[in-house]
Amino acid sequence: MPSKRAMETSPFSAMDVLERASEREGVVHMEVGEPDIEPPAAATEAAIASLREGNLDYTSSRGKPELRKSIADYYDRTYGVDVPPERIIVTPGSSPALLVTMLTTVNPGEEVVLTDPYYAPYPNFVRQADGRVSTVTLDPGRDFEPRVEDFEAQVTDETAAMMLNSPANPTGAVMSGDTIAELVHLAERTGTRVISDEIYHGLAYDAPEHSVLEYTDEAFVLDGVSKRYGMTGWRLGWVVAPPDEVEAFNRLVQNVLICAPNFVQDGARAAIETEPSWLDDARETYRERRDLLLDAARRWGIDMGYTPAGAYYLLLDVSDLPGDAFEVADVFLEEANVAMTPGPDFGSMAEDTLRASYATSTEDIELAIDRLDDLLSEFTAETHLSRS
Numbered sequence: 001m002p003s004k005r006a007m008e009t010s011p012f013s014a015m016d017v018l019e020r021a022s023e024r025e026g027v028v029h030m031e032v033g034e035p036d037i038e039p040p041a042a043a044t045e046a047a048i049a050s051l052r053e054g055n056l057d058y059t060s061s062r063g064k065p066e067l068r069k070s071i072a073d074y075y076d077r078t079y080g081v082d083v084p085p086e087r088i089i090v091t092p093g094s095s096p097a098l099l100v101t102m103l104t105t106v107n108p109g110e111e112v113v114l115t116d117p118y119y120a121p122y123p124n125f126v127r128q129a130d131g132r133v134s135t136v137t138l139d140p141g142r143d144f145e146p147r148v149e150d151f152e153a154q155v156t157d158e159t160a161a162m163m164l165n166s167p168a169n170p171t172g173a174v175m176s177g178d179t180i181a182e183l184v185h186l187a188e189r190t191g192t193r194v195i196s197d198e199i200y201h202g203l204a205y206d207a208p209e210h211s212v213l214e215y216t217d218e219a220f221v222l223d224g225v226s227k228r229y230g231m232t233g234w235r236l237g238w239v240v241a242p243p244d245e246v247e248a249f250n251r252l253v254q255n256v257l258i259c260a261p262n263f264v265q266d267g268a269r270a271a272i273e274t275e276p277s278w279l280d281d282a283r284e285t286y287r288e289r290r291d292l293l294l295d296a297a298r299r300w301g302i303d304m305g306y307t308p309a310g311a312y313y314l315l316l317d318v319s320d321l322p323g324d325a326f327e328v329a330d331v332f333l334e335e336a337n338v339a340m341t342p343g344p345d346f347g348s349m350a351e352d353t354l355r356a357s358y359a360t361s362t363e364d365i366e367l368a369i370d371r372l373d374d375l376l377s378e379f380t381a382e383t384h385l386s387r388s
């Protein structure tokens with residue numbers, strides 16, 4: 001019998017939908033957050049060269065010094081903040097880093113405050129650290145910008161951390177610098193940690209992005225090469241830890257992760273050192289796709305009245321369509337060959353939604369829109385969608 005902890009870990013619907021969608025022909029995949037951009041060529045070349053040089057052994061658990069230096073330079077160049085490489089620990093992707101962060105920060109029974117909607121695995125990570133989840137609900141009418149007073153109402157003596165994610169999955173919302181600054185201030189007043197998942201940084205279209213590191217050193221900041229450089233399968237992330245918690249974090253990394261793959265670290269360094277303008281075209285393409293999809297959602301009457309300013313997700317309100325979000329996702333897949341993720345995984349505020357990812361090609365998005373035009377017009381003629 002698997003442990004209670006394992007049994008309480010919920011599956012990730014996006015992966016379930018992907019599995020089912022992959023069994024069909026001609027599906028437009030809008031269920032996963034897999035960027036369709038090619039990594040910088042220099043990254044591939046550096047990784048291959050490093051592999052050929054035989055860099056196949058373990059590295060320090062903290063990561064190669066050259067990579068940590070180049071991550072520190074990235075923070076200086078991008079946000080004008082001085083992050084000493086000693087506070088940076090490289091990990092095999094940011095997902096295990098999230099778990100290790102929870103294990104470092106949460107004592108059994110303590111709480112982590114999440115925004116709702118949240119990235120689906122967050123509550124699982126909190127529970128795996130024997131923590132409890134509390135939530136702050138976000139309102140699409142405010143572009144999913146958190147209210148500081150809502151966080152304040154959730155913070156108690158038992159709160160270990162508040163978790164921020166901007167640009168956010170699943171909403172695509174980008175938090176303002178003022179809100180981040182106020183939340184940091186709240187954390188300082190209440191002795192709460194801030195954990196900031198910045199994996200979508202670099203992918204903001206209409207709003208400036210701010211790193212929590214602009215406001216404090218006392219935060220765990222997670223990032224990596226997956227989204228910004230289109231390098232999901234390379235499995236390379238990092239954490240910037242507060243000065244007093246780096247050593248504890250590293251002890252867990254030594255035991256659980258050992259290190260990120262050696263030659264991948266060299267490829268990642270080349271990606272991070274790529275000219276920032278490299279991303280301009282990709283960003284513009286994402287913005288155009290977002291507008292295409294948002295226009296269609298408005299026409300279908302399933303938009304939520306907000307414009308996602310970053311990442312590559314749009315939440316759609318499907319409460320007026322027959323069936324629950326899982327059933328609507330089934331109908332989209334089976335009748336229109338369009339795969340989207342049912343919202344309930346992302347929290348109670350996303351219960352009646354689907355998450356559409358526009359990280360797929362523009363042609364595919366146009367195809368999905370045509371197919372859904374047909375399906376939803378049949379629905380409005382009340383002839384097609386059926387409650388199962």
Ligand SMILES: Cc1ncc(COP(=O)(O)O)c(C=O)c1O
Pocket residue numbers: 033093094095096119165168169197199223224225226232236237
């Ligand atoms: C908000 C968020 N954080 C973390 C991750 C995990 O990224 P990585 O590939 O670095 O494990 C994802 C992946 O979709 C994500 O959406």
